[in-house]
Amino acid sequence: MASVLSRRLGKRSLLGARVLGPPGAAPPSEPQAELLEGAAPQPFVASKDASCQEQPKEVLKAPGTSGLQLVAFHPGQKVCVWYGGQESTGLVERHSWAEDKVTVWLLDQKLQICCKAEEVWLAEPLGRIPQVPPPEQGAQAPAYRPVSRNIDVPKRKSDAVEMDEMMAAMVLTSLSCSPVVQSPPGAEANFSGEEQGRMGSGCGRGFHSFSSVSSSGEKFPGASPKYLGDAFGSPQTDNGFETDPDAFLLDEPAPRKRKNSVKVMYKCLWPSCGKVLRSIVGIKRHVKALHLGDTVDSDQFKREEDFYYTEVQMKGEAAAAGVPTADSAPTPSVTSPPLTILPPPPPPKAQSSGPDHPGLESYLPSGALSKSAPGSFWHIQADHAYQALPPFQIPVSPHIYTSISWAAAPSSTSSLSPVRSRSLSFSEPQQPPPAMKSHLIVTSPPRAQSTTRKARGEAKKCRKVYGIEHRDQWCTACRWKKACQRFLD
DNA sequence: ATTGCCGGGAA
DNA sequence: TTCCCGGCAAT
Known part of the structure; x- marks a missing residue:
């Protein structure tokens, strides 16, 4: 049961995965950490400690202070840039990583400028006092523009962003939900209310990631696949911290499926x-x-x-x-x-057989069976099938007999033993008397299956020998789906 | 997917 | 008790 359960659980899909994420497990800045990691090697990715959520920021600061810009700007991202002696807000058009240049569309001036990445910083709507970042004062930039800010995804403030997230949620829902799980039209409320509540930041992160990708026409090099992978809960992330929650979360949908009890x-x-x-x-x-x-x-x-x-x-x-x-x-x-x-x-x-009828004797199947057991087909009715063993019969090796003694023990039908003995005697002359046999039965401890099921033997069974179409030639046990009594292991 | 057969129900 | 078969597990 447990194995079955686990097998089923293993097939869950992703949306739920996010749903059950431990609250706070995925800090909002994680996608950015990944994003950066896609562009530049990260020295801290191996950290599995939960505190790694904080560590990256600290570590990331170091490159910034050393003049190396590790900030990634998304196309469409709202940023501030020092232009014309004043700070102007604009949207990132593209970020040329190689040249570390950022093309920004200035909203105020309605023009496009290209400047160095270090001259651009994210527009922080919440109480950030924009400081003048003269390019030549690059050393200051890290001071007021810690990486965690630069890489922060815009909070859901604008309607556009919210719509993007909504769209992302819908896309995720439709992509990851099985038909059974699919929500009815009014389910968004349910989703965002009940489930998102449980999602915590993990889900929020997923949506952020997805929206940032889907809303931008241009993909960030090395970032989008990561994003997608992350959004779909793929275990690709090399940050061990979030791999586990994802793996755990991936197991969600199946129970939901079960909940529906369809x-x-x-x-x-x-x-x-x-x-x-x-x-x-x-x-x-x-x-x-x-x-x-x-x-x-x-x-x-x-x-x-x-x-x-x-x-x-x-x-x-x-x-x-x-x-x-x-x-x-x-x-x-x-x-x-x-x-x-x-x-x-x-x-x-x-x-299939046209004029043939199942009971018709004219029905002679082609193949070894029909050749070898021509007459057996019609006289089985008398008793158990194996009592009517056709003359051809299966190759019975001497060792079978002994095993019969054991195997016949459980059912030990009195009428069976003579018949079987007769049918097998041609290959095994020594035939223990029934009394002997019963003795064997009684004193036969070595019956292997103290466990559960009898191990499947290599011997051919009636089904194999006769085929399903000659089921009536099977031994009784086989016909009753019991352990075959004719072809014993 | 197929096969063997256990467990249990119906006659 | 005989007959049958669903469902599980092994292959």
């Missing part, structure tokens, strides 16, 4: 059947065994059972309760119709 079930489309099973395996087997099994040549019509079932999604209660029979047709959920609705196909026989 369960996929499979309905048999065979006329007047309509059986509903929970597993695709089950429905396939159902179709094969009950409807196709004896009539369809396995080789030629492999997978034909695929055409005889459809997928339905049911509410949790109904699914849990199970729809036992055909008559009570399951009610597919309104919002999610069956994924595959196949027109009821013609009866398989019509196309």
